[in-house]
Amino acid sequence: MRAWVRHPGVTLAARLVLGLVFLAAALPKIADPPGFAKAIWGYALFPAWSLGPLALLLPWLELACGLALCLGFWVRAAALWTGALLLSFCLALGLNLARRHPVDCGCFGAAAPKTEAERLADMRWLILRDAALLLLVAQLLTATRLNQELGDGKEAEESSGMGR
Amino acid sequence: MPSKPGATLTRMLALAAFAGSAALLSNALQPPSHRLPWSGFRPPSPVPPPEKGASLPQPPTPLVTPVQPARPTRPTPLVPPPAPRPSAQSTPPPAVPSSPIREISSQEAWKAFQGGLPFLDARRSEEYAAGHVAGAWCAPVWEADLEDRLLAFKAARRPGSEDPIIIYCSGGDCRDSHLLAERLLGEGYFHLLIYRDGFPDWVAQQRPMAQGQP
Numbered sequence: 123m124r125a126w127v128r129h130p131g132v133t134l135a136a137r138l139v140l141g142l143v144f145l146a147a148a149l150p151k152i153a154d155p156p157g158f159a160k161a162i163w164g165y166a167l168f169p170a171w172s173l174g175p176l177a178l179l180l181p182w183l184e185l186a187c188g189l190a191l192c193l194g195f196w197v198r199a200a201a202l203w204t205g206a207l208l209l210s211f212c213l214a215l216g217l218n219l220a221r222r223h224p225v226d227c228g229c230f231g232a233a234a235p236k237t238e239a240e241r242l243a244d245m246r247w248l249i250l251r252d253a254a255l256l257l258l259v260a261q262l263l264t265a266t267r268l269n270q271e272l273g274d275g276k277e278a279e280e281s282s283g284m285g286r
Numbered sequence: 287m288p289s290k291p292g293a294t295l296t297r298m299l300a301l302a303a304f305a306g307s308a309a310l311l312s313n314a315l316q317p318p319s320h321r322l323p324w325s326g327f328r329p330p331s332p333v334p335p336p337e338k339g340a341s342l343p344q345p346p347t348p349l350v351t352p353v354q355p356a357r358p359t360r361p362t363p364l365v366p367p368p369a370p371r372p373s374a375q376s377t378p379p380p381a382v383p384s385s386p387i388r389e390i391s392s393q394e395a396w397k398a399f400q401g402g403l404p405f406l407d408a409r410r411s412e413e414y415a416a417g418h419v420a421g422a423w424c425a426p427v428w429e430a431d432l433e434d435r436l437l438a439f440k441a442a443r444r445p446g447s448e449d450p451i452i453i454y455c456s457g458g459d460c461r462d463s464h465l466l467a468e469r470l471l472g473e474g475y476f477h478l479l480i481y482r483d484g485f486p487d488w489v490a491q492q493r494p495m496a497q498g499q500p
Contacts, residue, residue, distance in 0.1 A: 152312060153320070154320055155313065155316070155320060155321070155322045156319075156320060156321075156322055156410070156426075156428040156429050156430070157410070157428070159322055159428060160428045174322045174323055174324055175324060177322055178309040178313055178322055178324065179305055179306060179309050181309075182304070182305035182306070182308045182309045182312070183301065183302060183305035185305070185308070186301045186304045186305050186308075187301060190301065196297040196300075196301065198294050198297075199294050199295075199297035199298040199300075199301060200297075200301065202294065202298055203298060203301060203302075235456075235458060235459075238459070
């Protein structure tokens with residue numbers, strides 16, 4: 123199981139999928155911050171003063187994480203950020219679903235107008251999608267953790283070998 | 287490559303710092319219609335979630351519907367609000383004529399247009415450029431230059447606090463016209479008429495339209 127989880131092919135696929143999803147999500151929001159601020163406002167969870175900073179910062183954080191994951195540098199740090207972001211997205215959607223407050227996701231920029239019933243149905247799928255992406259984050263964190271332990275083990279072996 | 291927890295934290299902070307710097311730079315380079323102020327942004331108060339069980343069906347709306355506006359987010363109006371009118375004091379229940387914000391039907395909007403009343407378009411400026419009510423003023427409630435646009439409107443039309451102003455957006459569940467109305471209410475305007483069906487209805491009725499940048 124551990125060997126499968128840290129298989130380089132699986133790790134590569136996980137970080138490419140996550141990275142591309144985050145890049146695709148970031149670009150439309152970077153192009154239109156007011157539209158994203160309106161989407162965040164629709165969730166009715168954030169104070170008014172925070173809408174501007176959130177709408178400006180989040181897309182660039184998504185872009186930075188997406189680039190790091192696609193290019194394969196600082197993977198663990200980027201995976202931790204993406205995990206935190208996905209968890210917060212799930213929480214925001216889940217809270218609004220629980221109070222039956224339909225929202226437009228805003229995940230990939232502005233979307234076509236939908237009815238309330240359609241939006242509520244979409245929200246359930248979006249939570250499932252984010253949960254699936256969280257599994258990829260878990261794989262990346264596990265793989266990088268195992269590599270870290272392996273690296274520590276090798277360092278210990280080398281240092282003990284040198285001491286002989 | 288193995289990484290220590292301290293290094294991971296540093297890298298996370300570096301990613302956040304990159305995001306912050308890039309956001310600062312890109313926001314400074316954006317055109318006004320796509321720029322957001324970091325602070326001092328005065329978005330309208332969030333729409334409260336509907337109560338349980340009351341989310342989907344709405345009761346049928348009469349031709350003229352009084353709208354109870356949310357409390358204005360900014361208590362410092364440009365124009366000081368006048369003293370309460372005697373009629374509002376004498377009639378405890380919310381009488382239709384005394385409601386500062388109310389929805390109007392398509393027919394009423396058409397009569398207002400024929401009467402030369404000012405129209406404010408609360409949609410995004412791109413939507414305004416693609417098509418708007420002829421003679422309407424662009425007042426995109428989510429864009430950073432809303433203040434300047436409203437000042438230009440006030441300077442040109444000089445509306446009094448009791449003069450009617452028609453506000454519209456995209457109809458349906460579009461809330462931008464209500465948000466703009468709440469903002470204008472906070473600035474001391476007390477006769478704000480929201481064209482409920484909005485621009486799609488105006489197009490469907492084949493009424494006068496214009497295109498182009500504000």
